[in-house]
Amino acid sequence: KQEVTQIPAALSVPEGENLVLNCSFTDSAIYNLQWFRQDPGKGLTSLLLIQSSQREQTSGRLNASLDKSSGRSTLYIAASQPGDSATYLCAVNGGGFKTIFGAGTRLFVKA
Amino acid sequence: NAGVTQTPKFQVLKTGQSMTLQCAQDMNHNSMYWYRQDPGMGLRLIYYSASEGTTDKGEVPNGYNVSRLNKREFSLRLESAAPSQTSVYFCASSEEWADGYTFGSGTRLTVV
Numbered sequence: 001k002q003e004v005t006q007i008p009a010a011l012s013v014p015e016g017e018n019l020v021l022n023c024s025f026t027d028s029a030i031y032n033l034q035w036f037r038q039d040p041g042k043g044l045t046s047l048l049l050i051q052s053s054q055r056e057q058t059s060g061r062l063n064a065s066l067d068k069s070s071g072r073s074t075l076y077i078a079a080s081q082p083g084d085s086a087t088y089l090c091a092v093n094g095g096g097f098k099t100i101f102g103a104g105t106r107l108f109v110k111a
Numbered sequence: 112n113a114g115v116t117q118t119p120k121f122q123v124l125k126t127g128q129s130m131t132l133q134c135a136q137d138m139n140h141n142s143m144y145w146y147r148q149d150p151g152m153g154l155r156l157i158y159y160s161a162s163e164g165t166t167d168k169g170e171v172p173n174g175y176n177v178s179r180l181n182k183r184e185f186s187l188r189l190e191s192a193a194p195s196q197t198s199v200y201f202c203a204s205s206e207e208w209a210d211g212y213t214f215g216s217g218t219r220l221t222v223v
Contacts, residue, residue, distance in 0.1 A: 034211050034212065043115075043201060044154075044201070093209070101153035
């Protein structure tokens with residue numbers, strides 16, 4: 001059974017710092033992996049979708065990488081800003097309709 | 112460009128009451144999903160609909176029923192609410208199972 005883990009559960013960094021959020025999964029037979037952002041009391045906003053054949057995806061200051069063999073994905077945020085403060089979730093699709101979500105990393109960027 | 116719309120945004124129920132959560136998407140997506148989110152846990156799939164006219168159980172279907180009314184709408188019904196169903200409920204849609212998901216803004220449900 002696929003398990004998705006995000007460590008740490010919470011992270012606090014000063015503004016301007018480059019940071020990496022981690023996502024680990026136990027079954028490397030995945031179809032795609034998606035990173036989301038969730039603001040308090042809000043829904044999930046899709047950030048990046050990486051297909052299993054891809055190594056990385058980029059959008060603005062965000063870069064997501066995927067290493068299936070090691071069961072890991074990272075979300076790199078460059079030059080962090082207070083507006084980046086949110087919970088970041090990764091979701092793994094192993095094929096079919098049952099995507100598995102991690103519990104998220106709560107990020108706080110201090111001004 | 113509304114995306115996925117959920118109603119209501121907040122609801123308080125007494126144990127044993129019933130209610131229906133509504134979800135509609137305007138992106139012509141084939142697949143729709145209902146998730147619940149509890150503190151410290153990832154989102155867990157309740158039910159999904161691969162396409163209009165079909166529904167299937169997810170990881171935590173007990174105590175819930177769903178209806179895929181048409182391609183746009185997918186509702187979630189609690190027949191007899193229990194305190195364990197206190198949660199935030201999210202509806203999502205995707206063009207097909209292999210595509211990225213778009214989420215609604217959620218319904219915060221409290222059962223007392």
